Amino acid sequence: MKIGVTGVASSKFGELWSVSPRALVKYVAERALAESGLEPTDIDAFYVGNMLSGILGGQENLGSLFAEEIGTTAPAFKIEGACASGGLAIHNAILGILSGQYKKVLVVGVEKMTDHKPEEVTVALMGAGSEAERIAGLTFPGLYSLIAREYMDKYKISEKELAAVAVKNHYHGSLNPNAQFQNPITIEKVLESPCVADPLKLLDCSPISDGASAVVLTAESLVSKKQNPIWITGSAAATDSLGLYNRKSLTSLAATQAAAKTAYQQAGIQPNDIDVAEVHDCFTIAELLALEDLGFYKKGTSGKAVLGGELTLNSSKKIAVNTSGGLKACGHPVGATGVKQVVEIVEQLRGNLGKRQVKNANVGLTHNVGGSGAVAVVHILSQEH
């Protein structure tokens, strides 16, 4: 698989009360297209990743809506898979190119969440959850707290290792002008923050966010050198049960493992070939699971590695993870997240990220999850053709 990424763009993530979803989409689409040297009328398909516009805004048909806003009559599709909507939109766009039917494709992920009360957003997000869990009154912090407790008991880690994920990602966020939170934090600050769902504290949780990200994907045969392309060499998705109660294990996400296995095979690489990764840290525990399910660490060992600084930008011995700040610090506008992850890795592989540039970054990975692991999508990107 060789799909050229020829343009990328992200908006600032955060509480963007004065900006409409249309304006966000237009902003990132124009910039990503400009990087590719394309006009809106040049694209031959348009994919939108979004989860909550229907539930929170009563608006659907986002493909056509944003196509009109951008100025294209290309076929347009909304792809939804909870918090993995953005990654799944990219996956489907790649299939569209590999099919031969589309050659120049725009993908936009977008979400507008902060116009609504946090309680409304929490309920809306449970639209990704299982019926039994919804009836039981569980929310996503509750679900991930069950995972965290099980993991901590099984692998004998403390809340410090979880907190270290938030500290690392806030440090990275402090170097990202688009991040929602640009304030470095300490382990003490995480441990002292209010409890949300024991053992997860406020600073273990990603925020509610607005934002949009865009990528332009181009068929290999049409990519020109001056577009400075980065290549997608693997793209795979998998599903698992919606509810935790149907899982064999709470300390692994089978969907992540399955998607990663396929993506590595497609790219012909191993986990230790990855230099930089954006993984789905909706809660700190989720990053630990991801680091292990993606094959970077053995089960139960990633917490110590994060605490020891192994995954921090440029002090990393092995791999730099969530240099954007991740969902935790960069923010988590759910439909945008999977697209933003690809934007970050493309910028890392281009090598122009300044203060948060990972040295010698040649191969990168993105990992986007929907629900509490009901769906996962993994992309592998490479500098070299």
Add this chain to the structure above:
Amino acid sequence: MKIGVTGVASSKFGELWSVSPRALVKYVAERALAESGLEPTDIDAFYVGNMLSGILGGQENLGSLFAEEIGTTAPAFKIEGACASGGLAIHNAILGILSGQYKKVLVVGVEKMTDHKPEEVTVALMGAGSEAERIAGLTFPGLYSLIAREYMDKYKISEKELAAVAVKNHYHGSLNPNAQFQNPITIEKVLESPCVADPLKLLDCSPISDGASAVVLTAESLVSKKQNPIWITGSAAATDSLGLYNRKSLTSLAATQAAAKTAYQQAGIQPNDIDVAEVHDCFTIAELLALEDLGFYKKGTSGKAVLGGELTLNSSKKIAVNTSGGLKACGHPVGATGVKQVVEIVEQLRGNLGKRQVKNANVGLTHNVGGSGAVAVVHILSQEH
């Protein structure tokens, strides 16, 4: 393009108050898979077409939800494009197969609408509409009444020609045991029915419906003769402005014309090669536009043709249209409609439809629209390889 359709199934359409969306999906998925000789674990991708589950039910992540219900961990995606969601799900599934990444794919379209008050559904459906039209208080009957009035003025037809579409489709519905309305009606009855949005009367409008449909698509190389395949030879989509006020013409849908042009080219055929078609008759006027935009009739002439019986099953001189009963009589569970259209054409091309079998049906077409023409998707199917 040669994609094998190896299994199809539809539920009854109508007011299915005692059946859940899960049960509907399981019912059609099991039957379509059984026709293909496949188990749920044999499929390698799963596409769901649905529009309103988020707005009306607060439930998203339908790919994972229904994957769990069916019993597969294959990658699963929800594709949304208003009332074209089902057709767009099939289109994306086809791209998935053409990409080479997926070989045996299940597509389900599903919608559950009658659990809600009609007023709520009307508002929810405007989730496919433009902001300006929503603010102005327009609903879809209102939008299509503007189109109907403009068409009637331009081409000097009366309400009789519109009514003839409903009469034809109710006659077809009377032969379809899955149709929501199986009662034949007369032109007088349509003209006497209550006005919804002048000139459209109650019997010019498709109903609010529940239902699900499924198709199994198989890569050409894996299709066996005993699967009795029908072939998809064209699949194309296009978009247009969301609102009517941005259109050059109200009496044509540019998205239909663009999608049809591409699909005919892919299949290497002309409109007059089509023997049987399912077109998007959400309102009677919509069928007249479709008949002309798809190239079956010259602009302004299709109303007389319908009135003269040219498109009625087996009295047709040219082409039989909406033998399922169409959206008007078979029902319009929006996310299911585009899939049901393909189910109907596959069954027609197989030649076993009994009373509503079109004689010598070799080539068929489906036409699915979202919004008031903001998106259209056209499929061409053929008996012969």
